[in-house]
Amino acid sequence: MTYRAKLDAWLVALAVATASVLIAGGVVPLLRRGLWGQAALVLGVIFLVGVLNCPLYYRVTDRELIVRSGIQCWRIPLAGIVGVRPTSDLVASPALSLDRLAVDYTANGRVQSILISPEDQDGFLFDLAMRVRELRPFGFGLARPEYVRVWGARTAEGR
Numbered sequence: 001m002t003y004r005a006k007l008d009a010w011l012v013a014l015a016v017a018t019a020s021v022l023i024a025g026g027v028v029p030l031l032r033r034g035l036w037g038q039a040a041l042v043l044g045v046i047f048l049v050g051v052l053n054c055p056l057y058y059r060v061t062d063r064e065l066i067v068r069s070g071i072q073c074w075r076i077p078l079a080g081i082v083g084v085r086p087t088s089d090l091v092a093s094p095a096l097s098l099d100r101l102a103v104d105y106t107a108n109g110r111v112q113s114i115l116i117s118p119e120d121q122d123g124f125l126f127d128l129a130m131r132v133r134e135l136r137p138f139g140f141g142l143a144r145p146e147y148v149r150v151w152g153a154r155t156a157e158g159r
Contacts, residue, residue: 001127003118005056006097019046056094058118060127065103067116069094074114078132080105083148084125085141089115101125101141 022042030039052070059066065081067074072094083104093100093115100115101124118124125142129135135142 001060001123003058003060003120003124005058005095006099006117006119006121008097008099011096011098015049019049022046053094053096056096058116058124060124060131062131065128067094067114076103076105076107076114078128080107081128081132081135082106082111083138083141083143084128084135085139085143086121087115091115104147 023046026042027039030036030042050070052072054070056069059068060078062078064078065074065076067076074094081103085102085104087100087102088098089100089102090098095115095117097117099121100117101121102113102115104111104113106112129137129142132142134144136145138148
Protein backbone atom coordinates (compact mmCIF):
# COMPACT_ATOMS: atom_id res chain seq x y z
CA MET A 1 0.00 0.00 0.00
CA THR A 2 1.24 3.50 -0.79
CA TYR A 3 0.94 6.33 1.73
CA ARG A 4 1.08 9.98 0.80
CA ALA A 5 3.37 12.20 2.83
CA LYS A 6 1.76 14.66 5.19
CA LEU A 7 2.62 18.27 4.34
CA ASP A 8 2.76 21.01 6.95
CA ALA A 9 1.44 24.12 5.22
CA TRP A 10 3.89 26.39 7.05
CA LEU A 11 6.84 24.21 5.99
CA VAL A 12 5.75 24.24 2.35
CA ALA A 13 5.16 28.02 2.56
CA LEU A 14 8.66 28.45 4.02
CA ALA A 15 10.18 26.48 1.13
CA VAL A 16 8.24 28.49 -1.47
CA ALA A 17 9.12 31.78 0.24
CA THR A 18 12.81 30.81 0.36
CA ALA A 19 12.80 29.91 -3.34
CA SER A 20 11.01 33.17 -4.16
CA VAL A 21 13.52 35.25 -2.21
CA LEU A 22 16.41 33.44 -3.89
CA ILE A 23 14.93 34.11 -7.33
CA ALA A 24 13.89 37.71 -6.71
CA GLY A 25 16.89 38.70 -4.61
CA GLY A 26 19.53 36.54 -6.24
CA VAL A 27 18.74 35.33 -9.73
CA VAL A 28 17.11 38.46 -11.14
CA PRO A 29 19.92 40.85 -10.05
CA LEU A 30 22.52 38.39 -11.34
CA LEU A 31 20.79 38.19 -14.72
CA ARG A 32 20.56 41.99 -14.92
CA ARG A 33 24.33 42.17 -14.45
CA GLY A 34 24.91 39.45 -17.04
CA LEU A 35 26.17 36.90 -14.53
CA TRP A 36 24.50 33.92 -16.18
CA GLY A 37 26.68 31.28 -14.53
CA GLN A 38 25.95 32.45 -10.99
CA ALA A 39 22.24 32.76 -11.78
CA ALA A 40 22.25 29.21 -13.16
CA LEU A 41 23.96 28.00 -9.97
CA VAL A 42 21.27 29.53 -7.74
CA LEU A 43 18.52 28.08 -9.96
CA GLY A 44 20.33 24.73 -9.87
CA VAL A 45 20.26 24.70 -6.07
CA ILE A 46 16.52 25.47 -6.07
CA PHE A 47 15.97 22.71 -8.64
CA LEU A 48 18.05 20.24 -6.59
CA VAL A 49 15.96 20.87 -3.48
CA GLY A 50 12.83 20.15 -5.52
CA VAL A 51 14.31 17.01 -7.08
CA LEU A 52 15.27 15.71 -3.63
CA ASN A 53 11.74 16.17 -2.27
CA CYS A 54 9.31 15.40 -5.11
CA PRO A 55 7.72 12.89 -5.28
CA LEU A 56 7.50 12.00 -1.59
CA TYR A 57 5.67 8.85 -0.52
CA TYR A 58 6.00 5.66 1.51
CA ARG A 59 5.09 2.20 0.23
CA VAL A 60 4.67 -0.92 2.35
CA THR A 61 4.99 -4.16 0.39
CA ASP A 62 5.02 -7.75 1.63
CA ARG A 63 8.82 -7.59 2.03
CA GLU A 64 9.93 -3.99 2.46
CA LEU A 65 9.17 -0.41 3.33
CA ILE A 66 10.07 1.83 0.41
CA VAL A 67 10.67 5.48 1.26
CA ARG A 68 10.75 7.62 -1.88
CA SER A 69 11.90 11.23 -1.72
CA GLY A 70 12.62 12.60 -5.17
CA ILE A 71 15.62 10.82 -6.66
CA GLN A 72 16.42 9.17 -3.31
CA CYS A 73 14.97 5.79 -2.41
CA TRP A 74 15.42 3.78 0.78
CA ARG A 75 14.44 0.10 0.83
CA ILE A 76 14.05 -1.22 4.35
CA PRO A 77 13.33 -4.95 4.74
CA LEU A 78 10.26 -5.44 6.95
CA ALA A 79 12.13 -8.19 8.79
CA GLY A 80 14.65 -5.56 9.93
CA ILE A 81 12.12 -3.14 11.45
CA VAL A 82 12.37 -3.24 15.24
CA GLY A 83 10.14 -0.31 16.17
CA VAL A 84 8.09 2.64 14.96
CA ARG A 85 7.53 5.57 17.28
CA PRO A 86 6.03 9.06 16.99
CA THR A 87 8.47 11.97 17.02
CA SER A 88 8.70 15.62 16.11
CA ASP A 89 12.48 15.57 15.68
CA LEU A 90 13.80 18.38 13.47
CA VAL A 91 16.50 16.26 11.83
CA ALA A 92 16.53 16.46 8.03
CA SER A 93 14.54 13.56 6.66
CA PRO A 94 12.18 12.50 3.88
CA ALA A 95 9.27 14.18 5.65
CA LEU A 96 7.64 17.57 5.04
CA SER A 97 5.80 17.61 8.35
CA LEU A 98 6.92 17.62 11.96
CA ASP A 99 4.20 15.05 12.76
CA ARG A 100 6.60 12.18 12.12
CA LEU A 101 7.23 8.53 12.76
CA ALA A 102 10.73 7.27 13.48
CA VAL A 103 11.17 3.85 11.88
CA ASP A 104 13.96 2.02 13.70
CA TYR A 105 15.51 -0.85 11.76
CA THR A 106 18.64 -2.98 11.75
CA ALA A 107 21.16 -2.55 8.96
CA ASN A 108 24.75 -3.75 8.99
CA GLY A 109 24.32 -4.97 12.57
CA ARG A 110 23.28 -1.54 13.89
CA VAL A 111 19.92 0.01 14.68
CA GLN A 112 19.29 2.98 12.40
CA SER A 113 16.32 5.31 12.05
CA ILE A 114 14.54 7.09 9.26
CA LEU A 115 11.90 9.74 9.90
CA ILE A 116 8.77 9.71 7.78
CA SER A 117 5.44 11.53 7.88
CA PRO A 118 2.61 9.48 6.35
CA GLU A 119 -0.64 11.39 6.06
CA ASP A 120 -2.54 8.36 7.43
CA GLN A 121 -0.32 7.36 10.36
CA ASP A 122 -2.89 5.01 11.88
CA GLY A 123 -3.39 3.20 8.57
CA PHE A 124 0.38 2.99 8.08
CA LEU A 125 0.92 1.52 11.56
CA PHE A 126 -1.94 -0.95 11.11
CA ASP A 127 -0.61 -2.03 7.70
CA LEU A 128 2.87 -2.52 9.14
CA ALA A 129 1.54 -4.46 12.15
CA MET A 130 -0.43 -6.77 9.85
CA ARG A 131 2.63 -7.50 7.71
CA VAL A 132 5.17 -7.80 10.54
CA ARG A 133 3.44 -9.99 13.12
CA GLU A 134 6.36 -9.60 15.57
CA LEU A 135 5.58 -5.88 15.98
CA ARG A 136 3.31 -5.20 18.93
CA PRO A 137 1.55 -2.00 19.99
CA PHE A 138 3.74 -0.10 22.44
CA GLY A 139 2.89 3.42 23.56
CA PHE A 140 1.72 5.23 20.43
CA GLY A 141 3.81 3.09 18.11
CA LEU A 142 4.94 -0.46 17.45
CA ALA A 143 7.92 -2.44 18.72
CA ARG A 144 9.30 -5.95 18.76
CA PRO A 145 9.06 -7.31 22.33
CA GLU A 146 12.85 -7.69 22.55
CA TYR A 147 13.28 -4.06 21.50
CA VAL A 148 10.79 -2.51 23.93
CA ARG A 149 13.46 -2.05 26.64
CA VAL A 150 15.79 -0.23 24.20
CA TRP A 151 12.95 1.81 22.73
CA GLY A 152 11.73 2.84 26.20
CA ALA A 153 15.26 3.99 27.10
CA ARG A 154 15.58 5.99 23.87
CA THR A 155 12.20 7.62 24.50
CA ALA A 156 13.22 8.48 28.09
CA GLU A 157 16.41 10.10 26.75
CA GLY A 158 14.29 12.31 24.48
CA ARG A 159 15.37 10.76 21.17
